[in-house]
Amino acid sequence: MAVSIVAENITKEFTLRYHRTFKEVTVAKARGVKTSDKFNAIEDVSFKIEEGESIGLMGLNGSGKSTLLKLINGVMRPDEGTLLTRGRIAGLIATGAGFHPQLSGSENLVLNAAILGMSEKELKRKYDDIVAFADLGRTLEAPVGHYSSGQRARLGFAVAIHVDSDIFLADEVLAVGDKPFRSKCMKKMLEIRDSGRTLVYVSHSPASVERMCSRVLVLEKGKLGFDGDPKAAIHYLEYDTPDTDNEVELTDDEMGNDI
């Protein structure tokens, strides 16, 4: 089987700024207080993903999952190391990323499809299916700036899912969709997985990761903490142990996570 994504010792550094205004920065500098810090959102991460693998990307908030997806789809480049991918990449990383707030949903649909590499002919063929999948009704003609986060996710996912890609990336944008929409997305992603395309799926939901993925990468403060079987990854993250500090223990479904 051919290799789909290879990361070799990749590192991505970000700057954390503590102040927003000139005044705050000037005062902080005069007092000798630090105004920013650098940190590695991704640190020395290496992995190889074969074509057709469905990978779950898990980890606590801020562990670097979205950053890694952005590195995979090329929105960002690693500061160190190399990341290579094979074929066309599509997916939904940040809700509303790439949308123009003043344009309507349908205008954004066309623009987004073009940005993702869909030809005019391909879009003509798929337009009705995309509109039906987004199921936004008359809201499709309203400016996207007025959309709720769920409506933006619907539009973005509907376009992304209809792009013929070799690699599909899905961030936890699904979490903002309502239950019927999440079920529909999950079904589509299972279709993608079964069609032999490579899938990278970010999620905090053990149930959906177990259902969807054959392997899980766990990020811990930017480092790769675990790479292997989904069940073992969930155990590694202690997502399978009851939370004794909490009086109320909620199931995946009750939390509204992914599905």
Ligand SMILES: Nc1ncnc2c1ncn2[C@@H]1O[C@H](COP(=O)(O)OP(=O)(O)OP(=O)(O)O)[C@@H](O)[C@H]1O
């Ligand atoms: N453009 C940026 N500039 C500075 N820091 C950033 C930037 N983007 C992300 N970060 C920081 O990098 C770290 C990793 O963020 P990232 O969004 O990748 O985490 P995540 O694992 O996807 O989190 P979550 O589960 O909350 O979605 C966080 O500390 C975040 O604040």
